[in-house]
Amino acid sequence: MLVAAVVGLLAVAPVVAAAAGAKLQKHRIVVGERDRSYLLYVPSVVSLSDEKRPLVLVFHGGGGTARGIAREVGRSLHTIADREGFIVAYPDAVKKTWDFGAGVVSEALDVRIDDRGFFAALMDELVDTQPVDETQIFATGISRGGQASYFVACQFPDRIRAIAPVAMPMPVFMEDTCTARDIGIAVLNGTDDPLVPYDGGQIKVRRKERGLVMSTDDTIDFWRQRNDCETTPSDSAVIDEVNDQTRVLRTTWEQCRQAPVILYRIEGGGHTWPAGRQYLPRRRIGRVSKEVDGASEIWAFFSRMSTIAP
Numbered sequence: 001m002l003v004a005a006v007v008g009l010l011a012v013a014p015v016v017a018a019a020a021g022a023k024l025q026k027h028r029i030v031v032g033e034r035d036r037s038y039l040l041y042v043p044s045v046v047s048l049s050d051e052k053r054p055l056v057l058v059f060h061g062g063g064g065t066a067r068g069i070a071r072e073v074g075r076s077l078h079t080i081a082d083r084e085g086f087i088v089a090y091p092d093a094v095k096k097t098w099d100f101g102a103g104v105v106s107e108a109l110d111v112r113i114d115d116r117g118f119f120a121a122l123m124d125e126l127v128d129t130q131p132v133d134e135t136q137i138f139a140t141g142i143s144r145g146g147q148a149s150y151f152v153a154c155q156f157p158d159r160i161r162a163i164a165p166v167a168m169p170m171p172v173f174m175e176d177t178c179t180a181r182d183i184g185i186a187v188l189n190g191t192d193d194p195l196v197p198y199d200g201g202q203i204k205v206r207r208k209e210r211g212l213v214m215s216t217d218d219t220i221d222f223w224r225q226r227n228d229c230e231t232t233p234s235d236s237a238v239i240d241e242v243n244d245q246t247r248v249l250r251t252t253w254e255q256c257r258q259a260p261v262i263l264y265r266i267e268g269g270g271h272t273w274p275a276g277r278q279y280l281p282r283r284r285i286g287r288v289s290k291e292v293d294g295a296s297e298i299w300a301f302f303s304r305m306s307t308i309a310p
Helices: 004-009 044-048 066-084 114-127 146-155 214-226 294-304
Strands: 026-033 034-041 053-059 087-091 132-142 161-168 184-190 201-205 208-213 235-241 247-251 260-266
Touching: 026 066, 026 114, 026 201, 034 066, 034 114, 053 066, 053 114, 053 146, 053 294, 066 087, 066 294, 087 114, 114 132, 114 146, 132 146, 132 294, 146 161, 161 294, 184 214, 214 260
Parallel strands: 053 087, 053 132, 132 161, 161 184, 184 260
Antiparallel strands: 026 034, 034 087, 201 208, 235 247, 247 260
């Protein structure tokens, strides 16, 4: 999902089935004289009351699109949104690549894009035009979309309540500039990811270096310290119920100042969304784990955060 060859898969599935009356709609917004777009899913139940609702931002990977990631995760996520009553937004990157203002990929772009400004404007617009509870804004994404999740947490710590990066430890270039504290985080990483090393190091796609990432353990330690969590986990569980040559070790730190930290160590898992599709051969992206459903686990975590006072 770092290049088109890895994420092009996201454009081949049929359009996400939506509940009656709910549709995935495209919206446009002008940011710095540039037209930007995003897809929005608003469950029917949301329009039936004046209650403020949580917002989940879902970021696509490098080479992907908003519609692509919606097709990949929306079937499950929209079903949950219909039941739980939260709003989902899928931002679109310019030329399929997020520009974080730093890092190897951003610095190699011919035309620089103010994606920080886009993310800020998008949140402003959704709070202004939709019944969004601005204290309950969450973010998730896979691969470079996972990096976008870290980015919005670090850049907008007063706006983002929790994040759930998938298939991505924290980029090294974000470590020193991240001002976030007390933001909940759940990390879902596969130990056998052939593109993004679980234990840290250089991201490589088709032998091209795409930037350094911290190890997954160091990523968890970073956020555990930022959230003032105790060193000893409060809970751990092994999930190994499906015969798919993977298992999940879920470790939770809840004894924190405000926001918990969770690690889903997906042993045998690759550069994939948990319970998603095997979109490319295993030799290229690794294995999909069916032990947990990514969308369900992520919303369960975000939902818990909704009950904790910011």
